[in-house]
Every structure is written in structure tokens, then in C-alpha cells.
Amino acid sequence: xxxxxxxxxxxxxxxxxxxxxxxxxxxxxxxxxxxxxxxxxxxxxxxxxxxxxxxxxxxxxxxxxxxxxxxxxxxxxxxxxxxxxxxxxxxxxxxxxxxxxxxxxxxxxxxxxxxxxxxxxxxxxxxxxxxxxxxxxxxxxxxxxxxxxxxxxxxxxxxxxxxxxxxxxxxxxxxxxxxxxxxxxxxxxxxxxxxxxxxxxxxxxxxxxxxxxxxxxxxxxxxxxxxxxxxxxxxxxxxxxxxxxxxxxxxxxxxxxxxxxxxxxxxxxxxxxxxxxxxxxxxxxx
Amino acid sequence: xxxxxxxxxxxxxxxxxxxxxxxxxxxxxxxxxxxxxxxxxxxxxxxxxxxxxxxxxxxxxxxxxxxxxxxxxxxxxxxxxxxxxxxxxxxxxxxxxxxxxxxxxxxxxxxxxxxxxxxxxxxxxxxxxxxxxxxxxxxxxxxxxxxxxxxxxxxxxxxxxxxxxxxxxxxxxxxxxxxxxxxxxxxxxxxxxxxxxxxxxxxxxxxxxxxxxxxxxxxxxxxxxxxxxxxxxxxxxxxxxxxxxxxxxxxxxxxxxxxxxxxxxxxxxxxxxxxxxxxxxxxxxxxxxxxxxxxxxxxxxxxxxxxxxxxxxxxxx
Numbered sequence: 001x002x003x004x005x006x007x008x009x010x011x012x013x014x015x016x017x018x019x020x021x022x023x024x025x026x027x028x029x030x031x032x033x034x035x036x037x038x039x040x041x042x043x044x045x046x047x048x049x050x051x052x053x054x055x056x057x058x059x060x061x062x063x064x065x066x067x068x069x070x071x072x073x074x075x076x077x078x079x080x081x082x083x084x085x086x087x088x089x090x091x092x093x094x095x096x097x098x099x100x101x102x103x104x105x106x107x108x109x110x111x112x113x114x115x116x117x118x119x120x121x122x123x124x125x126x127x128x129x130x131x132x133x134x135x136x137x138x139x140x141x142x143x144x145x146x147x148x149x150x151x152x153x154x155x156x157x158x159x160x161x162x163x164x165x166x167x168x169x170x171x172x173x174x175x176x177x178x179x180x181x182x183x184x185x186x187x188x189x190x191x192x193x194x195x196x197x198x199x200x201x202x203x204x205x206x207x208x209x210x211x212x213x214x215x216x217x218x219x220x221x222x223x224x225x226x227x228x229x230x231x232x233x234x235x236x237x238x239x240x241x242x243x244x245x246x247x248x249x250x251x252x253x254x255x256x257x258x259x260x261x262x263x264x265x266x267x268x269x270x271x272x273x274x275x276x277x278x279x280x281x282x283x284x285x286x
Numbered sequence: 287x288x289x290x291x292x293x294x295x296x297x298x299x300x301x302x303x304x305x306x307x308x309x310x311x312x313x314x315x316x317x318x319x320x321x322x323x324x325x326x327x328x329x330x331x332x333x334x335x336x337x338x339x340x341x342x343x344x345x346x347x348x349x350x351x352x353x354x355x356x357x358x359x360x361x362x363x364x365x366x367x368x369x370x371x372x373x374x375x376x377x378x379x380x381x382x383x384x385x386x387x388x389x390x391x392x393x394x395x396x397x398x399x400x401x402x403x404x405x406x407x408x409x410x411x412x413x414x415x416x417x418x419x420x421x422x423x424x425x426x427x428x429x430x431x432x433x434x435x436x437x438x439x440x441x442x443x444x445x446x447x448x449x450x451x452x453x454x455x456x457x458x459x460x461x462x463x464x465x466x467x468x469x470x471x472x473x474x475x476x477x478x479x480x481x482x483x484x485x486x487x488x489x490x491x492x493x494x495x496x497x498x499x500x501x502x503x504x505x506x507x508x509x510x511x512x513x514x515x516x517x518x519x520x521x522x523x524x525x526x527x528x529x530x531x532x533x534x535x536x537x538x539x540x541x542x543x544x545x546x547x548x549x550x551x552x553x554x555x556x557x558x559x560x561x562x563x564x565x566x567x568x569x570x571x572x573x574x575x576x577x578x579x580x581x582x583x584x585x586x587x588x589x590x591x592x593x594x595x596x597x598x599x600x601x602x603x
Contacts, residue, residue: 053508057376127303130312132537135574142559142567143314228434229557242437246545248451254441260433269429 025277038085046079060253062243071153071256072245073234081263084236088264091152091231092217096210098156102236103163104206111171112163122168125161138146141229149262151224159213165211170202180205206281207259212275215268222264238264289590297587300579311355316370316593317566333459340584357568366569368497371561376569384573387543387550389462391535391577393470394477398531402478403524406485410493412510420482420512427556428479432538440479443468453547469546473538477531486526495519521592529585536574 018026043183047065048054056074068077110121136158140150174180175198183193195223222239223228231237233244241260248254332340335355341347348356360366368377409420430438431471492498498515506515540552547553553568558566 013385062441080466093586123299127299127524130597131307132574133532133576134540135537136310136570138540138555139311139314139567139571142562143317145562146560215429223431223433223541227541229559239433246437248443249437249440250443253443254437257437258441260435266433266436267432269426271430272425 011122020281021274021277025274028270028274028277030104031266032274033045035085035089035267035270038082039089040073040086042082042085046076046077046082048079048085050075051234052081060248060251060256067256071241072247077256080236080241081238081259083243084238084260085263087148087231087235087237088218088222088239089267092214095154095155095159095221096214098152099159099213100165100206100210103154103160104167104199104202106160107164107167108171108202110197111168111175112190112194112198114175118164118168121164125164125168125175128158129161129165129279131158137220138227138229141224146232149226150219151221151230155217155220159217162213162216163206163209165204169201171198171203174201174275176199192239205279208275208282210275211271211278213274218268218271218283245256246253290598292587293590294340303582304579308358308572309354311568311571311575312357313350315476315568334335350555360571361572366572367565369558369563369566371558371566373399373564375397376565379554379566380490380569381416383549383554386548387536387552389494390466390469390542390548390550391532393463394473394535394539396475396482397470399528401474402531403528405478405482406524407489407517409482410486410489411516417486420486426478426479427475428483430475432472432476432542434544435468435475436542439468439472454498455548455550465546465548469542469548472545473542477535480531481524481527485520485524487522489516489594492516492519507572517590522589525588525592526586529581529588533578533581536577597600 004006021029026089043050047067054076055163058070059072059074068081071077071080080185098253107122110118132252133155136154140154141147180193180197183197207231220235221230222242225239226243227235228243231240233240238260242257243255245254245260248256318592357367364377366380368374369376369379372379405424409417420580438450445447450468450481453464456462466579479513498511501511501515537552539550540556543550543553544556551573555570555574557563558570
């Protein structure tokens with residue numbers, strides 16, 4: 001995310017920004033940038049149609065012009081990896097955007113109002129925090145039918161407490177600072193103070209937590225697709241690809257499944273590291 | 287008095303969690319698009335007398351809240367209704383599979399507690415090579431999802447080395463252990479890494495505390511220092527993270543059981559969700575939530591043992 005933002009920022013400022021997250025953080029940002037780019041343009045640069053079963057007689061075989069050969073259904077593995085980036089990253093993007101919107105709204109309302117309202121919200125968050133997202137997603141699939149949509153909606157709700165908890169702590173700290181009281185005395189409306197002053201000052205921790213949650217959401221959504229309740233075949237998705245090509249493991253042709261797993265784990269690690277570095281940077285500023 | 291109050295608030299919280307999740311689980315079914323009857327009959331059109339039967343069986347003519355209370359009352363007594371797919375009692379279907387999942391989760395929990403805390407203590411107490419290799423390894427393993435771990439372990443230990451059977455749950459004690467080893471490792475891998483990292487951080491933090499440094503300067507033997515002053519105090523955050531990860535295993539086992547074709551609660555839950563067998567999904571979800579609450583109860587008991595302040599003054603941790 002930082003990398004794609006950086007493209008519009010002047011190079012020197014970009015270098016300074018990257019230096020605050022360290023070399024490992026920079027590499028992670030680059031990995032995420034590449035993955036995001038492939039997610040956007042992937043479906044147009046695939047060398048073959050990712051759903052064409054041309055090689056149905058050549059399951060798990062290599063072939064000229066097919067970088068990683070054919071998968072269990074005779075489709076081009078490389079093309080499916082490229083096309084899969086979009087489904088694998090679009091879901092988490094929506095989950096993170098939705099849970100940030102909801103979580104920040106709840107957290108700032110709780111921190112601003114304080115008192116009983118805050119107590120009730122906090123204990124509700126504690127209970128919701130404990131409820132496993134995967135179980136909710138399975139429940140949603142049972143009710144609304146298997147598919148990416150239900151999983152995304154439910155995970156957005158399940159991740160809201162992760163955002164709200166962290167942001168509430170940060171917002172409470174900020175709320176008690178004198179400048180907020182000064183603005184209140186000046187008669188500025190609560191809405192305006194929250195939107196113009198409180199929100200920008202907690203945005204660092206929101207971005208850091210959102211980055212980490214993006215990685216979690218990728219894992220959870222891929223897992224749901226892996227058990228057959230998320231992205232439906234024949235759509236290309238890294239989680240689905242691991243499941244589809246499982247039969248290759250037993251016959252010594254593990255590469256289609258392993259490559260999809262590597263793509264997933266590589267991007268998730270990048271999000272984890274970047275999230276951690278951003279959180280550390282935010283703590284350093286405070 | 288204060289300890290009693292502490293126990294009471296904890297208990298109230300768990301009961302609240304149980305009630306709220308049961309409500310979510312029950313009401314999810316009524317959120318389903320279309321009539322509840324259609325959901326119950328799995329989209330098939332039934333003859334009127336069977337429709338009537340279903341109406342009576344599931345109290346469909348009652349108001350929503352009353353239905354929930356009736357469902358909960360029956361569930362407490364172990365009656366989760368009848369599976370649409372197999373026409374069998376849900377509780378019978380659950381009890382036939384609960385042990386295999388219980389064993390898998392137990393196996394994984396032991397791995398998490400022994401290896402996770404062990405590696406964390408090792409890295410926390412020793413600086414240098416041991417510490418940095420644990421840090422690097424846990425950073426990697428924490429990012430490997432259970433189903434990717436399952437794939438990689440299968441390649442290495444089943445296809446290449448042939449040490450373990452690939453699928454199923456095995457017969458007899460040895461067979462069961464043999465079949466559940468790779469699933470348990472897959473299930474535990476990310477949690478081991480998380481527990482190890484938190485343990486290491488907790489140990490390091492305690493070492494930095496003033497009372498530990500004072501004790502060190504007083505010449506208290508290291509062994510005693512570590513046991514009485516460092517590990518004792520670090521035990522509270524370690525218990526918290528262990529409890530959190532172990533409690534999440536019940537839901538995660540669905541994925542691992544699918545990956546290794548184990549006929550446990552989790553894989554049955556996934557299958558039932560796929561066929562919209564709502565009564566089964568509700569029943570298994572409730573079992574998972576109850577297991578979750580029980581683990582949290584155990585964690586609270588651990589706090590009671592570990593933190594004498596709760597017993598005497600009832601301070602917040």
C-alpha cells in the first residue's frame with residue numbers, strides 16, 4: 001500500500017518514508033505492491049485462459065509455453081496464479097475497509113462519550129472478540145449459501161473488534177489531551193473535533209492494524225475457499241487452487257498446490273511484517 | 287468476598303458469551319432468505335402433512351423469541367433436533383464424532399503448550415543463536431495457515447518419507463496417534479509460533495523488572511531467580527495467549543479435518559453447511575462455542591492459581 005501511494009509522492013519523500021519502516025519493511029511493501037499490481041492487471045496478462053481445460057489429457061504435466069505446467073484439470077497453472085491474485089486480495093480488501101469503517105466509528109464514539117456507553121461497548125467488544133471468525137463464516141455459508149460474498153460480510157463483522165479495541169485505546173489517550181479540551185471550550189462541535197482532529201491523530205494505528213488484519217483476512221478467506229465454502233471453482237483463487245490440486249501430492253506432482261500456497265504465504269508474511277513495522281513506527285512517534 | 291466477586295463477574299461474562307452466541311447461531315437460520323420451511327426442507331416442496339409436521343416439530347408458528355427459548359431449552363438437555371439430510375438425531379451424529387475432534391484438539395494443545403512455551407522460554411532465557419533462530423522460525427511459522435501446513439507436511443512426511451498415513455483417522459491407540467500426528471502439527475503450527483513469541487516477550491519483560499534486577503544483585507542463584515521471580519510472573523500473559531489459541535482450535539479443526547479427510551465434528555460441520563443442514567450446523571456450532579467457554583473457564587482457574595492477588599484483594603490483573 002505504501003509503495004502504490006509512493007508512486008505519486010516525490011522520490012526523495014518516498015525514500016524518507018521507507019527509511020522509517022526499515023529494509024525488511026521496504027521489501028514487504030514492494031512485495032505487496034507487486035501483488036496488488038498483479039491483482040489489478042493479472043487477468044489481462046495471463047498467457048493462457050485460466051479456465052481453459054486445454055490440457056485435460058496432460059494433468060500435472062509440463063508443456064512448452066506453460067511456465068508451471070498444467071493443473072489437476074489441465075489448466076495453465078501460471079495463468080491461474082496470476083488470475084487468482086485478484087480474488088485472493090479483493091476479498092481481504094473489502095473486509096479490511098468495512099471493518100475499519102465500522103471499528104473506527106465504534107471506537108471513536110466510545111472514547112468520546114466515555115462512561116457507561118464506553119463500558120458497555122468495551123464489554124460487547126470483548127465478547128465479540130472471542131468469537132471465531134471461521135465459525136461465523138461457516139454459519140453464514142450454511143444460511144446464505146457458499147460464496148465469497150457471505151464470507152466477506154461475516155469476516156468484516158468478526159474483524160471489527162480487532163480494529164475497535166486498538167483504536168479505542170489510542171483515541172482515549174488522545175481524548176484526554178489538553179488540545180481537545182481547548183477545542184471543546186472554543187465551542188467546536190463534537191463531530192468536527194472527531195473528524196478533523198481525533199481521527200487524523202489515530203490514523204497511524206488504524207493503518208498499522210488494518211495492514212496486519214489484511215494478512216489475517218487473506219488467510220481466513222483462503223481457508224474458507226479451501227474447505228469449499230468461499231470462492232467457488234472454477235474461479236481461480238489461491239485457496240481453491242490448493243484444494244483442487246491436492247491429488248497431485250500423492251503422485252509426486254505437488255507443484256500446483258505448493259505454488260499457490262507459496263503465493264499466499266509470501267503475501268501474508270509481507271503484510272504481517274509491514275503491519276508490525278508500521279505499528280512500531282506509530283509507537284515511536286507517540 | 288472479593289475473590290467471590292471476581293469469580294462471579296467472570297462467570298457472568300462466560301454465560302453472557304454463551305447466550306449471545308447461541309442467539310446468533312439460532313437467529314442465523316431465520317435470517318436465511320426465503321421461509322424457514324424452505325430452509326428446513328432444503329428447497330424441496332413437501333406434501334402438506336409433512337409441512338405440518340415440520341411446523342410442529344420446529345415450532346414455526348411461535349413467535350421468534352419463544353422459538354429461541356424452546357430451542358435453547360432443548361439444546362441444554364442435549365436435543366438439537368433432527369438432521370434434514372440423514373433423518374437422524376443431531377446429538378447422536380455429534381456424539382459419534384466428538385471424540386475424534388476432541389483428541390485432535392487435545393493433541394494439538396499439548397504440542398502448543400509443550401513446544402510453544404518451551405521454545406519461548408529457551409529464547410527468552412538464552413540470548414544469542416538460540417534466541418535469534420527461534421525468532422526467525424516463529425516469524426515464518428506464524429504466517430503459515432493450517433491448510434498450507436497440511437499440504438507441505440503431506441508432501442514431506444507422506445509422499446517423500448512415507449512416515450505417516452495420508453488420510454483418515456486410524457484404528458486403535460497407536461493407529462490413532464499415527465493418523466492424528468500430521469493433522470495436530472498442522473493445527474498447532476501457527477499457534478506454537480504465537481505462544482513462543484509471547485512467552486519470550488513476557489520472560490524478557492520480567493527480566494527487565496526492578497525486583498528481578500535487585501534479586502540478581504543480591505546474588506540469588508539464577509535457577510531460583512528464573513523460577514520464582516521471572517517465570518512465575520510471566521505465567522499470566524503466557525496463560526492468556528495459550529488459552530486464546532487453544533480455544534480457537536475447535537473452529538480451526540474444521541479446516542484441518544477437511545485437509546486430512548478426518549471424519550470429525552469440523553469436517554461434518556463443513557459438509558452440513560454445504561448442504562444447508564441447519565439443525566446440524568446449529569448443533570455443532572453450539573458444541574464448539576461450549577468448548578470455547580470451557581477452555582476460558584480453565585484459563586480463569588489458572589489465573590486463580592497463578593495470581594494470588596485475585597484470591598486476596600481481587601485486584602484487576
